[in-house]
Amino acid sequence: MSSEPIKDSTVSTTKLAAENVLEVRGLKTYFHVEGAVVRAVDDVSFTVKRGECLGVVGESGSGKSVSQISVLGLIPTPPGKIEGGEVLFGGQDLLKASNKELRKIRGNRISMIWQDPMSSLNPFLRVSRQLIEPLRIHQNMSKEAAREAAIEMLEKVGIPGPRERIDQYPHQFSGGMRQRVMIAMALLCKPELLIADEPTTALDVTIQAQILELIKDLREDMGTSVVLITHDLGVVAGMADRVIVMYAGRVMEEALAEDLFRRPGHPYTVGLLRSVPRLDLGASARLIPIDGRPPDVSKPIPGCPFAPRCRWAQDRCHKEAVPVVELGPGHSVRCFRANEVYAAELGSRVTSEQFAKAEANLAGAALADGYVSVAESVEEKEMP
Amino acid sequence: MTETLIRIENLKMHFPIYKGTLRRKEVSRVKAVDGLSFDILKGETLGLVGESGCGKSTTGRAIIQLHRPTEGRVLFGGQDLCTLSEKQLHPLRRNLQMIFQDPYGSLNPRMTVGNIIGEPLKVHNLAEGQGIAKRVQELMEIVGLDPRFIRRYPHEFSGGQRQRIGIARALACEPSFIVCDEPISALDVSIQAQIINLMEDLQKEFGLTYLFIAHDLAAVRHISDRIAVMYLGRLAELADGKDIYENPLHPYTKALISAVPIPDPEIELKRERIVLTGDVPSPLNPPSGCVFHTRCPFAEERCKREVPAIKQAAPGHFVACHLVEGQVVDAAVVDQLEKRTMGDKPVDRDQAVASAAVNQTVNETKEEAVV
Numbered sequence: 001m002s003s004e005p006i007k008d009s010t011v012s013t014t015k016l017a018a019e020n021v022l023e024v025r026g027l028k029t030y031f032h033v034e035g036a037v038v039r040a041v042d043d044v045s046f047t048v049k050r051g052e053c054l055g056v057v058g059e060s061g062s063g064k065s066v067s068q069i070s071v072l073g074l075i076p077t078p079p080g081k082i083e084g085g086e087v088l089f090g091g092q093d094l095l096k097a098s099n100k101e102l103r104k105i106r107g108n109r110i111s112m113i114w115q116d117p118m119s120s121l122n123p124f125l126r127v128s129r130q131l132i133e134p135l136r137i138h139q140n141m142s143k144e145a146a147r148e149a150a151i152e153m154l155e156k157v158g159i160p161g162p163r164e165r166i167d168q169y170p171h172q173f174s175g176g177m178r179q180r181v182m183i184a185m186a187l188l189c190k191p192e193l194l195i196a197d198e199p200t201t202a203l204d205v206t207i208q209a210q211i212l213e214l215i216k217d218l219r220e221d222m223g224t225s226v227v228l229i230t231h232d233l234g235v236v237a238g239m240a241d242r243v244i245v246m247y248a249g250r251v252m253e254e255a256l257a258e259d260l261f262r263r264p265g266h267p268y269t270v271g272l273l274r275s276v277p278r279l280d281l282g283a284s285a286r287l288i289p290i291d292g293r294p295p296d297v298s299k300p301i302p303g304c305p306f307a308p309r310c311r312w313a314q315d316r317c318h319k320e321a322v323p324v325v326e327l328g329p330g331h332s333v334r335c336f337r338a339n340e341v342y343a344a345e346l347g348s349r350v351t352s353e354q355f356a357k358a359e360a361n362l363a364g365a366a367l368a369d370g371y372v373s374v375a376e377s378v379e380e381k382e383m384p
Numbered sequence: 385m386t387e388t389l390i391r392i393e394n395l396k397m398h399f400p401i402y403k404g405t406l407r408r409k410e411v412s413r414v415k416a417v418d419g420l421s422f423d424i425l426k427g428e429t430l431g432l433v434g435e436s437g438c439g440k441s442t443t444g445r446a447i448i449q450l451h452r453p454t455e456g457r458v459l460f461g462g463q464d465l466c467t468l469s470e471k472q473l474h475p476l477r478r479n480l481q482m483i484f485q486d487p488y489g490s491l492n493p494r495m496t497v498g499n500i501i502g503e504p505l506k507v508h509n510l511a512e513g514q515g516i517a518k519r520v521q522e523l524m525e526i527v528g529l530d531p532r533f534i535r536r537y538p539h540e541f542s543g544g545q546r547q548r549i550g551i552a553r554a555l556a557c558e559p560s561f562i563v564c565d566e567p568i569s570a571l572d573v574s575i576q577a578q579i580i581n582l583m584e585d586l587q588k589e590f591g592l593t594y595l596f597i598a599h600d601l602a603a604v605r606h607i608s609d610r611i612a613v614m615y616l617g618r619l620a621e622l623a624d625g626k627d628i629y630e631n632p633l634h635p636y637t638k639a640l641i642s643a644v645p646i647p648d649p650e651i652e653l654k655r656e657r658i659v660l661t662g663d664v665p666s667p668l669n670p671p672s673g674c675v676f677h678t679r680c681p682f683a684e685e686r687c688k689r690e691v692p693a694i695k696q697a698a699p700g701h702f703v704a705c706h707l708v709e710g711q712v713v714d715a716a717v718v719d720q721l722e723k724r725t726m727g728d729k730p731v732d733r734d735q736a737v738a739s740a741a742v743n744q745t746v747n748e749t750k751e752e753a754v755v
Binding site: 059060174175176177204205206207208209210212213231232233234235236237238257258261262271272273274275276277278279280281286287288289290291293294309348349 | 435436542544572573574575576577578580581584599600601602603605606607629639640641642643644645646647648649650651652657659660661663664
């Protein structure tokens with residue numbers, strides 16, 4: 001695989017050339033809890049291009065959801081507060097928009113699918129009422145026309161017998177069907193941007209496959225841009241054009257999906273790829289876990305938040321602000337040693353031996369450079 | 385590896401549903417587990433996969449008698465656990481432990497870590513006084529927790545560390561068999577690998593046998609020697625982990641495998657996907673014949689009528705499907721497996737396959753002779 005150069009195909013270039021639907025710059029969302037400031041999203045910038053699917057990957061607490069909810073102005077205030085940044089959507093800064101203006105955008109031009117369809121549908125209202133409402137409000141439709149449009153949309157998302165089922169209550173639908181109702185609701189007004197927050201995490205794999213297929217088809221059909229928030233690298237691999245990897249409220253890496261998986265530039269991305277069991281590899285490869293656990297974001301982190309768990313951390317990683325390194329078109333990494341990690345080619349295809357070798361090389365270099373051992377810097381003992 | 389530790393025969397776990405307040409009448413039954421037969425071999429990890437509601441957790445609980453099965457036998461050390469009273473079961477329970485899914489709900493928030501891990505020792509009279517504390521600290525060391533934290537409470541630990549506490553508790557009375565019910569699904573991705581590796585290390589060190597229950601096929605494939613696939617309370621397929629992935633025979637297994645995303649965009653692009661239509665039917669009223677026929681892309685007429693028998697398609701590869709060729713075996717699945725591995729010495733796999741092929745040709749020639 002080392003002989004194969006990164007393909008700089010026309011596909012990638014067109015993917016990067018498309019116009020921006022959403023542009024987020026320097027977004028900071030803090031929560032003020034019990035005297036502490038939790039920096040849930042700390043200086044995050046990203047763009048969503050027209051028609052693309054952007055994958056947002058991270059563990060719980062990485063700020064992946066909060067960053068997207070901030071875009072919609074749905075952060076509960078207090079305790080949450082957006083402390084800075086810009087969210088440009090169609091030339092308008094959503095952070096400065098009034099509630100009235102936001103209401104015209106939410107559910108109309110930007111929609112959201114939540115993780116748990118049971119708690120995001122109103123259990124007391126028939127599905128028909130919940131589906132007709134956005135059309136009446138945003139599109140000024142008559143009741144009859146809205147009902148017809150809703151039935152049509154339910155059919156499109158694959159609910160059998162939509163004419164009968166539209167008058168049922170959410171509890172009468174199964175988990176997968178409820179998620180379809182959610183998707184239908186989100187797409188009713190043909191939004192330009194759809195934000196899906198772990199849309200399949202609560203579902204079984206066979207149902208997950210159905211829902212992902214549906215989102216893919218609808219995206220092609222309607223040209224909607226999709227932001228897919230997930231912790232599952234597999235889902236991202238199958239769905240996303242571009243990916244941002246988040247950790248402790250910051251974007252660690254941004255790349256086209258094929259680049260990210262083939263040749264990641266951040267040790268955290270490498271760690272994620274090595275630590276998930278893969279169906280196609282089976283028991284052959286021992287998992288290489290990421291030691292320790294995510295940092296407490298209520299304390300200020302001067303250097304790289306991943307440094308205490310990083311096998312390649314150097315002295316400066318703990319202390320100095322980390323620069324963003326450009327590795328190629330659309331590929332940027334927030335790491336001092338991004339070039340070295342990138343050069344080591346530690347993508348998803350790398351074998352355990354290659355990985356061990358590369359790691360030994362890097363760690364060796366680190367030792368010479370004032371390496372702080374992982375064991376010493378991790379506060380509590382996690383590993384046996 | 386070839387000695388049977390636990391044999392499950394025709395295990396059924398039905399939950400009755402009652403109606404009426406004064407005259408309570410059983411109106412129907414949720415057939416959570418409906419006729420399972422398999423063996424759990426000593427020292428192996430048997431993976432049990434299926435979608436939610438397929439009865440995999442119920443199976444795990446019924447095996448260690450947390451639910452008393454409606455029907456069937458669970459043979460452990462020559463005894464049928466289902467026929468024993470609670471009192472008779474008590475001394476056996478130290479051999480049968482469980483690791484739970486939820487590291488928050490399964491630890492008593494009012495007990496210190498020391499008390500949580502030490503409780504099984506007290507219950508089974510395995511240690512006293514200072515001995516308990518000593519053993520608890522030893523266990524904490526084994527699972528990678530700092531023994532100084534013995535007086536801390538569960539809320540002071542992270543999810544991964546709590547799962548380690550749960551594991552230490554399960555290990556406390558040196559069990560031979562542990563049911564691991566979705567032990568990693570509540571954890572973050574970067575922590576899951578730590579727990580999986582820990583469980584693998586412990587198995588090697590203490591010769592444990594695991595029943596590893598999970599919906600995540602990738603994790604199950606990673607940790608398991610053999611994998612059983614369940615659908616609606618029945619066994620769909622049981623085989624070696626490698627066989628299940630490389631040569632799945634049951635249409636449901638095929639769909640399940642094709643639905644699991646692989647973190648590699650190029651592979652994802654090339655993969656063929658069998659997307660099943662519809663949802664899992666209710667176990668309250670399971671479909672007739674093969675329970676999978678309502679969603680099976682290959683279903684035929686007879687699938688609606690006849691319950692498929694369990695067949696042995698290759699040595700040790702069992703499948704319940706009308707469309708798969710194989711030798712029909714009776715419900716006691718692993719009797720066949722035992723024959724293959726008779727005499728306690730592990731049979732070479734290739735040799736077993738070869739002998740099966742020979743048997744087949746012998747059968748064919750016999751048939752010809754009859755003709």
